[in-house]
Amino acid sequence: MIAGRARVTIVGAGFGGLTVAQSLARAPVDVTIIDRHNYHYFQPLLYQVATAALSPADIAWPIRGILKRQKNATVLLANVTGIDANARVVHAGSLTVTYDYLVLATGATHSYFGHPEWASVAPGLKQMEDATEIRRKVLLAFEHAELTNDYDEQSRLLTFVVVGGGPTGVEMAGAIAEVAHHALPAEFRRIDPHAARVILIEAGPRLLPAFPEDLSAYARKALEKMGVEVRTQASVTNCNEGGVDLDGERIETGTIIWAAGVVASPAAEWLGVEADRAGRVKVAPDLTVPGRPEIFVIGDTAAVVDGTAGKPVPGIAPAAKQMGRYVADVIAAKVANRPVPGPFHYRHQGDLATIGRKAAVVKLDRFHLKGLVGWWFWGIAHVYFLIGLRNRAAVALNWFWNYLTYQRGARLIIDSAQARKTVQKEQTEKMSPPAEVIQRRQPGDDRP
Amino acid sequence: MIAGRARVTIVGAGFGGLTVAQSLARAPVDVTIIDRHNYHYFQPLLYQVATAALSPADIAWPIRGILKRQKNATVLLANVTGIDANARVVHAGSLTVTYDYLVLATGATHSYFGHPEWASVAPGLKQMEDATEIRRKVLLAFEHAELTNDYDEQSRLLTFVVVGGGPTGVEMAGAIAEVAHHALPAEFRRIDPHAARVILIEAGPRLLPAFPEDLSAYARKALEKMGVEVRTQASVTNCNEGGVDLDGERIETGTIIWAAGVVASPAAEWLGVEADRAGRVKVAPDLTVPGRPEIFVIGDTAAVVDGTAGKPVPGIAPAAKQMGRYVADVIAAKVANRPVPGPFHYRHQGDLATIGRKAAVVKLDRFHLKGLVGWWFWGIAHVYFLIGLRNRAAVALNWFWNYLTYQRGARLIIDSAQARKTVQKEQTEKMSPPAEVIQRRQPGDDRP
Numbered sequence: 001m002i003a004g005r006a007r008v009t010i011v012g013a014g015f016g017g018l019t020v021a022q023s024l025a026r027a028p029v030d031v032t033i034i035d036r037h038n039y040h041y042f043q044p045l046l047y048q049v050a051t052a053a054l055s056p057a058d059i060a061w062p063i064r065g066i067l068k069r070q071k072n073a074t075v076l077l078a079n080v081t082g083i084d085a086n087a088r089v090v091h092a093g094s095l096t097v098t099y100d101y102l103v104l105a106t107g108a109t110h111s112y113f114g115h116p117e118w119a120s121v122a123p124g125l126k127q128m129e130d131a132t133e134i135r136r137k138v139l140l141a142f143e144h145a146e147l148t149n150d151y152d153e154q155s156r157l158l159t160f161v162v163v164g165g166g167p168t169g170v171e172m173a174g175a176i177a178e179v180a181h182h183a184l185p186a187e188f189r190r191i192d193p194h195a196a197r198v199i200l201i202e203a204g205p206r207l208l209p210a211f212p213e214d215l216s217a218y219a220r221k222a223l224e225k226m227g228v229e230v231r232t233q234a235s236v237t238n239c240n241e242g243g244v245d246l247d248g249e250r251i252e253t254g255t256i257i258w259a260a261g262v263v264a265s266p267a268a269e270w271l272g273v274e275a276d277r278a279g280r281v282k283v284a285p286d287l288t289v290p291g292r293p294e295i296f297v298i299g300d301t302a303a304v305v306d307g308t309a310g311k312p313v314p315g316i317a318p319a320a321k322q323m324g325r326y327v328a329d330v331i332a333a334k335v336a337n338r339p340v341p342g343p344f345h346y347r348h349q350g351d352l353a354t355i356g357r358k359a360a361v362v363k364l365d366r367f368h369l370k371g372l373v374g375w376w377f378w379g380i381a382h383v384y385f386l387i388g389l390r391n392r393a394a395v396a397l398n399w400f401w402n403y404l405t406y407q408r409g410a411r412l413i414i415d416s417a418q419a420r421k422t423v424q425k426e427q428t429e430k431m432s433p434p435a436e437v438i439q440r441r442q443p444g445d446d447r448p
Numbered sequence: 449m450i451a452g453r454a455r456v457t458i459v460g461a462g463f464g465g466l467t468v469a470q471s472l473a474r475a476p477v478d479v480t481i482i483d484r485h486n487y488h489y490f491q492p493l494l495y496q497v498a499t500a501a502l503s504p505a506d507i508a509w510p511i512r513g514i515l516k517r518q519k520n521a522t523v524l525l526a527n528v529t530g531i532d533a534n535a536r537v538v539h540a541g542s543l544t545v546t547y548d549y550l551v552l553a554t555g556a557t558h559s560y561f562g563h564p565e566w567a568s569v570a571p572g573l574k575q576m577e578d579a580t581e582i583r584r585k586v587l588l589a590f591e592h593a594e595l596t597n598d599y600d601e602q603s604r605l606l607t608f609v610v611v612g613g614g615p616t617g618v619e620m621a622g623a624i625a626e627v628a629h630h631a632l633p634a635e636f637r638r639i640d641p642h643a644a645r646v647i648l649i650e651a652g653p654r655l656l657p658a659f660p661e662d663l664s665a666y667a668r669k670a671l672e673k674m675g676v677e678v679r680t681q682a683s684v685t686n687c688n689e690g691g692v693d694l695d696g697e698r699i700e701t702g703t704i705i706w707a708a709g710v711v712a713s714p715a716a717e718w719l720g721v722e723a724d725r726a727g728r729v730k731v732a733p734d735l736t737v738p739g740r741p742e743i744f745v746i747g748d749t750a751a752v753v754d755g756t757a758g759k760p761v762p763g764i765a766p767a768a769k770q771m772g773r774y775v776a777d778v779i780a781a782k783v784a785n786r787p788v789p790g791p792f793h794y795r796h797q798g799d800l801a802t803i804g805r806k807a808a809v810v811k812l813d814r815f816h817l818k819g820l821v822g823w824w825f826w827g828i829a830h831v832y833f834l835i836g837l838r839n840r841a842a843v844a845l846n847w848f849w850n851y852l853t854y855q856r857g858a859r860l861i862i863d864s865a866q867a868r869k870t871v872q873k874e875q876t877e878k879m880s881p882p883a884e885v886i887q888r889r890q891p892g893d894d895r896p
Contacts, residue, residue, distance in 0.1 A: 062635070064632075073637075077591040077595070139486060146525075147524060184512075187516045189521075
């Protein structure tokens with residue numbers, strides 16, 4: 001640390017926080033970036049980890065590695081527990097980090113709409129741990145179905161319910177259908193993974209509400225062609241170990257995935273400031289907290305209304321990056337006593353969602369793409385974003401090639417010792433005693 | 449299952465068990481292979497996962513995927529709990545699998561020489577979960593060292609002790625030294641990973657006792673050149689959270705890795721038969737359990753004395769594979785009423801151990817290789833073995849290229865929710881309260 005240099009502390013190394021740090025590389029400031037993980041990850045591909053197409057290391061990079069050459073940046077692995085805005089101090093347990101400028105970019109987590117008890121049976125998909133947990137659950141469902149002789153239990157285990165018809169829900173449902181109907185069938189002898197049901201539940205009238213209607217309709221058709229049962233205008237009234245209740249109807253399932261709602265991380269609580277219904281901090285047009293010109297909140301943690309359009313800025317990666325660059329510009333200007341840029345303005349570049357292999361929907365300003373063309377656009381856009389994170393374009397291309405050709409299978413059920421014990425316990429307790437286990441599916445057998 | 453066909457049940461899908469299954473592909477038998485994991489893994493490279501050079505998915509493959517096209521093979525994910533040899537039944541919790549022939553290939557685990565309480569502080573390296581746990585511990589040691597201002601605690605955290613000077617210990621010590629001295633230094637601002645100490649402890653007079661003396665001496669020299677402190681004729685008398693005791697000497701360390709001894713899995717207990725000191729089943733020359741001609745024990749679970757040489761067969765992958773092929777031949781012959789092959793004969797192909805990048809030792813019948821030549825031999829041999837597991841040679845080569853060039857960093861600390869809580873707790877409890885954390889290492893600063 002150079003005496004007298006401004007100290008910029010960033011909490012969260014997602015798309016927003018990391019962009020702030022990188023954009024300040026040449027500014028005469030000392031940057032400290034704090035995250036509770038040692039890696040930055042490419043959240044838009046998290047569903048690929050959850051469905052075993054990619055490994056965690058394929059979409060994540062150590063934060064230290066990314067900022068290795070940026071000498072004014074210090075990375076701390078710590079879990080922030082509070083902020084003392086008057087003392088200008090961030091607390092992480094007994095660790096204390098001071099700041100002149102503070103940027104909060106701590107993202108969002110799942111919202112269960114007042115039913116936190118659903119969290120344990122219906123994991124969401126925000127963190128890498130969520131993805132590896134969902135992967136474990138999905139793969140174990142097939143394994144346990146192969147072991148049981150109870151047909152009702154088998155069909156319960158082979159039913160997968162995804163709640164929420166936004167991009168994450170659509171991607172998860174499509175990817176599980178692909179795993180069940182393409183990757184696994186040849187590998188099981190007693191069950192037929194083709195028979196697996198994937199049900200996508202959306203409370204609203206159509207999938208992908210942020211997209212135009214023609215693309216929503218296409219997404220539904222493409223999913224249905226892949227064997228996904230799409231239920232719109234269906235609300236979940238209860239979730240438990242055995243299944244899901246929709247107003248009146250019961251779906252027996254062993255695997256529920258929650259993609260229905262998000263709530264911001266507790267930045268508003270730390271600051272004791274006003275939040276919107278989703279827990280996001282209501283920021284000023286320059287992304288600062290009202291009354292605290294030295295504290296910025298960005299990304300999914302902030303409720304930002306775009307000045308020009310008067311519309312709320314969506315919680316997507318490009319928006320977080322744009323906010324990050326803007327905040328870095330503001331801080332650099334203040335430090336240099338240069339005029340500060342005007343209010344933050346969001347440029348919407350488009351919406352992307354992939355449904356499955358060779359099917360995606362893309363909405364740009366002027367045109368809508370779908371099907372194979374949309375999918376290639378989606379793939380190229382993702383490689384383009386990934387290149388920025390890696391040192392060598394070759395690696396990203398190599399990765400994309402592996403993904404396109406499905407040469408790699410990350411279908412490993414790896415548990416902590418704790419989880420392993422649970423599995424053993426489950427096996428011992430839950431498995432119905434089969435009369436004779438080595439009984440295979442016979443040709444012509446029409447069991448479910 | 450085809451009525452009347454012999455049922456071959458295999459427990460364990462390591463090198464031995466998987467070879468039995470694959471070698472029976474064309475035999476008129478029904479094969480059931482049971483493993484408590486859903487993947488087969490390439491154990492010789494496990495240390496690379498433990499030291500974050502490779503991801504779990506790089507060295508592991510779903511068992512179902514490997515046996516996908518072998519229609520006479522059924523894979524079950526289950527944890528075997530016992531065997532009823534009279535009823536010819538394998539129990540896995542409430543699951544029951546019958547057999548006509550049984551092959552036990554359940555491997556080995558760590559032995560703490562009568563000190564099971566050391567297991568919790570000194571993890572060994574046998575399972576994938578061990579590797580990811582060691583990776584987590586090693587990476588967190590650097591992270592926690594970066595956070596503390598207590599220099600004693602810092603140097604304790606930056607001391608890594610590997611117990612056991614066999615191939616695994618040598619590989620682990622070399623790989624940790626590389627991580628500390630090459631991969632990490634540019635990434636930390638407050639500590640200097642160069643200052644990390646890696647101490648390799650061996651009770652005997654030299655490293656790699658199975659190798660000739662010149663190669664042992666080379667290994668020691670190569671490790672010392674890499675900055676590893678090698679202590680031979682040093683015995684561990686105690687291990688705990690704070691460090692390791694060698695007769696009289698105390699080494700303060702936060703990370704102990706156990707590579708000193710193995711003990712066979714409980715197959716002998718399941719069968720109620722005689723075991724040697726390492727828990728291995730003493731098998732007949734045809735690898736059957738005395739008095740049970742239908743039960744075979746192979747790989748690390750068996751104590752096999754080679755008939756011709758009169759020497760014990762070593763616990764290495766090629767030996768397990770040879771036993772697997774032999775047992776498949778015996779079973780196929782019995783089923784076909786053909787004459788059964790003579791006693792098992794082990795062909796030793798050589799010994800390999802890698803020390804670090806561009807340094808390995810190789811002992812073949814006639815020649816010893818070391819240094820760069822040895823390392824290339826090691827690399828090519830491993831690709832050769834890996835090709836057998838993958839469908840396409842291209843994938844193995846691609847993988848090898850990534851490994852050679854270190855383009856991939858699998859340095860992710862991914863925890864189960866449980867482990868995450870522990871880390872947070874540790875951070876909160878253990879961290880010494882720093883006066884001012886954002887203090888960097890200054891040029892000329894000679895702190896440890």
